[in-house]
Every structure is written in C-alpha cells, then in structure tokens.
Amino acid sequence: MFLLMWMSVQAIHAQEGTIQVIKDGKIDQLLELYSRHHNSFEEKPGYRIQILASTNREKAYDTESDFKMNYGQYKTYLTFKSPYFKLRVCDFTDKLEAYRFLQKVQDKYPGSFLVEENVKLW
8 A cells, every 4th residue: 555655646746847848939929919909999888689598598598699690880798697599789889879780670579678888989
C-alpha cells in the first residue's frame, strides 16, 4: 500500500514541466481593435420590444432565428433568467418609433410588448 502511494506521488511530480507559447504579435493588435469596437457604443434610456418569454430554449433560438430572417437589420437580445428565456429586439430611443415597429411585428409575434431599458447607440 505504501509503495503504491509513493509511486502515485512520484507520478504527479513527473507531470511538472514548462510550456512555451509562441504567438503572433498581431493577436494583441486584433484584441485591441476588438475591444475598442465593442466598447465604442453609448447606452441611453430607450425601448426594446419583447417578442418572447419561454422556458423552452429551442423555441427561443428558433424565434430569434425567425426574427433575424425577417428583420435582419435589427439587433436581437436573448437573455436567460431562470426559468425564462427572453427575446427582446431593437434599440429605439423614440417611443413612437418603437410603438410603430411593435404594431408591425405583433401579427407575427402575438403578445409582444414594449420594454423600457437602456439601449445601445452604435
């Protein structure tokens, strides 16, 4: 028994070593560019349209895909807060504009409604 424990400890020590990672310097430039791009928006109070709240993940993904096929120029925001997946769309700062779009999508997505929250201005 002691011999087996001693061999296990020796095997663990045999796993030690060094790893050298070689990367292209352009990776840092790419990460900096990515960071600047994704932090270049401003958030402001506004409106989104919630078109789905469901406990079914597949239904949420399918609805998001369907919305993107029909209204690809608008952003989608799929979030999960147990137990619901919520799909909200668009970034409106004008309530009337948001309401007009809501009327446009309500036939296809019944039960949709306006939600006040901070929106991203790109």
